[in-house]
Amino acid sequence: MGEFTGAFTDEPAEIGRRVQRLRTGLGLTQRQLADPAYTPAYISTLESGKVRPSETALRFLAGRLGTSYEELATGRPAHLATELRLGLTDAQRALATGAADEAAVRYRRLLTDAEHLDLTAERAEALLGLGDCALESGELADAIRHFEAAEGLLAGEPLPRRARPIRGRAVAHLLAGELRYACYLLESTIDELNAGGLADPEALVLLYAAVIGPYMDMGAHARAAHAAELALALAPRVSDPALVAGMHRQVARTFLAEGRAADADASLAKAQAVYRELRLRTDLAHCHWMRGYVQAQNGDLDSAEAELRTARDMLAAKRAALYTAQVEIELADVLRRLGRYEEAAGLLSVLLDLGERHGAVHAGGAHRLLGLIAEERGEPDLAEEHYVRALALLERSGATGDLADLCRLLGDLLRRTGRIEAALDAYRTGLGHRAAPGSTTLGPAPAAPALPPRPAPQR
CATH class of the missing domain: 1.10.260.40 (lambda repressor-like DNA-binding domains)
Incomplete structure (x- = not known):
């Protein structure tokens, strides 16, 4: 401090x-x-x-x-500042263990105290905490406002100190479906850190882990894999075990995209062990979610359902509405693949306001699944309606990988119903969204940090 x-x-x-x-x-x-x-x-x-x-x-x-x-x-008694810092630690613990509502109340009170005592660093910490609480509850506009305020207070600090609020803003924009802007925030900060010789390993791991998600959603798998490699190389220089665990959680996505399901599950197991030891229930729930996703991609649907239900129950108990909704979309896909259409459609039907409330990506995913369910139940007109609505939502967000797949689904449906010209248009649109692996239209990848040389192999 x-x-x-x-x-x-x-x-x-x-x-x-x-x-x-x-x-x-x-x-x-x-x-x-x-x-x-x-x-x-x-x-x-x-x-x-x-x-x-x-x-x-x-x-x-x-x-x-x-x-x-x-x-x-x-005129400020020293013990007041000490008590405030202890209060911030308690609020952070409350948030980490799943009590987001309680943590938000504490952070608001601590922010008032820090403003009264004119403690800039503590004000920034309270605002970061409020931003994290808002992310948990899905209040993305509030999250962005808190992170921007924290970044403003830290404007005179070195860039590594500002990595947390920048990362927070990027995650909020990502959850709102603004993938390109999230990438811009993270990539420009990574570039500035590396170009300025400020290659702080903790700040870089935080940023590289955060950028993997939007890269994957935009179909930039090669760029995501490169970010994962850099994060793994930097991890031994990071002292915060929770930060390393979070990095492993994101790196698992790139392993899965490369067909390395066993490596993905091993990374998630490492992360889960840390989260259990530190009693970080929020992050543990995200690990169950990701393991369910890995198992679903690997065809183990019964295990996937169990993991996703565990994640959903943990997140719902914390009133993490947005994250709960995201898990329910994954769970609905597993139920659809198990042939339990009514359960899947019931879950998805309550999520369709996400496009207006929280961004386009998740609502688009819900419409895509409802289209698949309608197709499998022999209702092509309803399937087409859901696919078209999903396309409109995903085009707004820039989720390139999902758009290409959705155009293929729509094209196949149109072809089967005899509308060949319309099907060709859909396929052409999909081809336009299939960028070369790892490129998308993001521009040059950020510069890599100067890593220490690897030790020579023992002879």
């Missing part, structure tokens, strides 16, 4: 009145207070507010007056 310096002190007149009050309260004369380092005249000038005391002078006087430098310089 840093020690206070003269830049944060009160005005000279206020400090002078404080020194005089403490001196007279102790029954000291100006000469007694000044000896042996200063003169009585200096103390008199200081108490009258005609001179701004140096940090050295204030530290000397604080020792003579039986108080702290911080309290003498600012």
Whole structure:
């Protein structure tokens, strides 16, 4: 948090009145207070507010007056700042263990206290906490507002200190379906860190892990895999086990895209072990979710259903509405593949307002699944309606990989119903969304950090 310096002190007149009050309260004369380092005249000038005391002078006087430098310089008892920092730790623990509502109440109170005490770093920390709580509850506009405010408070700090609020903003935009903007925020920050020689490993791992998701959603699998490789290479230099676990959770997506299901599951198992040890229920729920996804892709539908239901129950208990909805879309797909159409459609029908409330990607996914269900039940007109609505939503978000697949589904449906020209149009649209692997239209990939050389193999 840093020690206070003269830049944060009160005005000279206020400090002078404080020194005089403490001196007279102790029954000291100006000469007694000044000896042996200063003169009585200096103390008199200081108490009258005609001179701004140096940090050295204030530290000397604080020792003579039986108080702290911080309290003498600012009027703020040192124990209040310590109590505030402990409160922030408690709020962070509450959020990590799944009590997002309780954590938000604590963070709001702590933000008020930090503003009253004029503690900039603690204000930023409280705002970051409120942003994380808003992400949990799906209030994306609030999350962006809190992260922007935290970033503004840290504007004068080195870029690694600003990585957390930037990452928070990017995740909020990603969840809102704004994939390209999320990539822009993360990539530009990564570039700035590497180009400026600020290759802080914790900040980079945080950013690389966050950018994997939008890369995968946009079909940039090669770029996602490269980000995963860089994150794995940096991980040994990171001291925060939860950060490394989160990185493994995201890296699993790239392993799965490469057909490495066993490696994906091994990464998730590593992450789960850390989350259980640290009692991080939110992250543990996300691990169950991801393992369910891996098992579904690997054809183990019964295990996938069990993992996804566990994730959904854990997230629903925390009132994490947006994340719960995302898991329910995955669960509905598993139920569809198991032939349990009514259950799947029931889950999806309550999610169709997501396009307006939380962004296009998840609502598009719900319409795509409802289209598949309608096709499999012999209702081609209803299937077409859902596919067209899904296309409109996904085009808005830039989810290139999903768009290409959806155009194929729509084209196949149109071809089977005899509308060959319309089918060809759908296929052409899909081809337009199939970028070369790893490229999309994002522009140049961010520069890679300067990693330490690998040790030579033992002979």
